[in-house]
Amino acid sequence: MFINFTILYTDILKLENEKANLQNEIASLQNQINIYEQTELKVHSSELIKQNEILQETVKDLKTENASLKEKIMLLDNQIDILERAVGRGEYNKETIRVLEMKDNPASKEFSLRENRLQGLATENQDLKTKLKELYQILENHPTITLELTEDNDSEKETIRVFPIQSYLNLEEENKQLIDQVADKEKRMTRLKEVWKAKAQEYREAVYSLLGYKVEFLENGRVRLTSMYSEQDDHSLVFTSDEDNLGTMQLVDGGNTEYIKSLDNLIKYWVVERGSIPCFLSSLTMDLIGKTALGPIGREMDMTSGRISGLGGNQEFPTLE
Template sequence: MSHSSGFSTPSSPFIANPQDDGTSRLKKKLASLDYQHGQLKDLFEIERTRNLTRTKDLERDLESKSRAYDANVSDLKFVHDENVQLKEQLRLMSQQLQSSNQENEYLRSELGTKTGLLDKHLQEFQEIEKHLEEVVALKDQELRYKNEEYRSYKEAQTRELEIKTARIGELGEQLRLKDVQISELTDRNLRSDESNARKLYEKECNSQLEYIRELEKKNLELSNKLREHQSRHENLQILKHEKDSMMVKLANLQKLDLQRQQLVVEHDKLARKVERWTDNEKQCSELRTLNQELQTRLEFASQETTQTKQDYVALQSKLIESNNKYNELKSQLAQKDTETRKHENNIKLLQQEIVFLKDRLDNVTEANTKRGIGLQNTERFDKLVGLLDSYKQQLQQLKQETTGQKRRRTSEVEKPVVRERVLELRDNPASNHERVTRKMITSLREENEQLKAVKLNDENQVPRAVYERLGAELEQAQQEIRNLTKRMKRLREMFSSKAARFNEIIHLLLGYKIEMLSDTKLKMYPKFNNASFIQVDLSRSGTENGRVLDENGIRVKLPSQGGFEKVDVDNLIRFWVLEKQEPCCFFNSLNLELYDKAPAGVWGRNTG
């Protein structure tokens, strides 16, 4: 009974025959799988590193090419705008030069006629001036001579009048004395002979009367001479008036001379203006040559742009190929991970079986020692113990390899990623794809848990229900992808229409039309001057001083005609952007300045 209980029918081939073919086949299979796993892992790592380096190189090349392409596009647009403005300036300057040449010819002809007339008048006035100077000199000499004669005659007359006056005084005194004598004589006559006295008195009276008549004649002669002197004085006054009129004419001649000098100065100014216009014509020729150079540069830049576009397309195709290869390698890695999980499950099953066999062997060894089994069973037992140790070592190596793979995979997954802020919609293709992949991952995890729970007889066998479920999920995912592509197309159309409407609203309310050049550069066209633009570089933000934008972050291009050259853009940028750190106030101030500097009636302003 004890013998029959000790050697009952075993439940595993390891008990019946330790050197059975199942053990060797399992060892060979494990070794081959381990070798294949190592080879595939090494190949995958090599290919993965190669593809990663290639992808990084392509991404760097693509990024540099895209930056160069964006820079070339912005520079091309800027050069094109400058070329248009230079052409407009050249056309205006040629028109101004033509009009100035016509005006110069007209002014030259008019100046020649005026110069001839002035020379003729100048000769006439010089002749008149000489004649007047001669007449004035003669009249002045005659007046001096007559004045001297009049002064001497007047002095003689005044002396004679004084003498006569003194003589009249003396005669009056003599007459008074005579009256006294007459009164005395009358008194004497009363006493003596009155007749003799009367005769003497009559003689004396007659002599006095004759003397008085002579004085009256002389007085008449003096009055006649005075009248002659008065007429001469009147003639002298007339000559003085003529002299004053001659002086007025001389002053007019001096004024005409001043006008002639002013005309000469204007002639010099016009000559200098003609020289300036010749210089401007030279500058126009230089601008024409510069325009031709800019056109050649523009053509060269357009050729470079087309070449850059072609390189960009080629890099995109290379990037797509590398992404496809990367996705294939990821799918191969996922397959290898599933195979690794299957091997781990098999290893766990083998561990459980080994533990079970070890327990059975312990039981068998105890039973055999009790019953005194021979040397052959002891050798078999030693072989089984060695086989178990080798299995333990292989399991330990497999565990270390799997933990190393997991650690490397987690370290690759947990690499620090440069954080970037991306503007996206809530319902975009990326988030939808993420939701679908999460759903698939959760379903695959559930399936993995189910497969772990179920013991499969053959590792290559897949249940039909699992295959059908995966097919249904794949069809559902494809249907979702089709629906999402349709929805994405509708969203793109809606987004483009809404973006255009949004741009129109911004242009209507804020007064700027926005054009995106790249992710960090944009152009803003003011409402009140379509020929100008503002180029903003948002990459200039966040500098070392903590500014929103620096002085090179905003570039303004205004036309040089129509009064817009009076807009002080540099002062606005210095005040609002650099000092106040308020770019929005700068844009509003610039719009107000452009509205104020625009010509009256252009934007419907009420100038009244």
């Protein structure tokens, strides 16, 4: 086999040339890459620097705006404090706020009365000044004139009316107001009496139903008790407050002397020896129940008519007025 070394050598040279060309091309490309990377890095660095400067400027602006907003917040807080105090005092802007209120309310009435009173006093004061000035002029012109507060046309002395009409009107208005106040207080007093009467009647009914005694309040702080099981109307007990008015009661009298004597043992045992009026009343109730034929029923009490029916006929129970 024959090998042509010339051709091979030629091919080797060609390959080496191609290799050199490729290496040069690679070096050129690498150089271009380096140049590109350096250029891009510079451009990117420049952009980052610019962005950093922009961000720093933005931060500076935000800090300035933040400081400005803090100042505005302080101003608004002060304004809110001022407005809250104004609202607390009842102040408002009449141009933008409309206050609704009842046309006929107590505050408006009081304000109207005071305003009318003030106007009346001002008018009265002016009338008095005018009248006083007239009197001084008359006295200066007629020093011998005697002034009298009279309207008698037959008087030989010169008469001068020194009481202004406005003073009379003011007094008349004041009198009318006082009359209205008295009427209002009388109306309130009547209502209170009605309420008190109803409550007192309710109280007496409760005492009669629960404790079995009719309660009558007498003069000088005395109280008369009559049991629903009493056989006669005058079988009652009278109590009074102690001397020091400490709320304790003392048995002082009764409606019937013989009836009181019949209770000597109970009085001695419970009141004198033990000082317990409640126990005395309870014991008396039990004793009366045992003596009556009606037993525990006792006598019914009609609180509307104020009478007790049952034992001993009808007993009058005066209602509270």
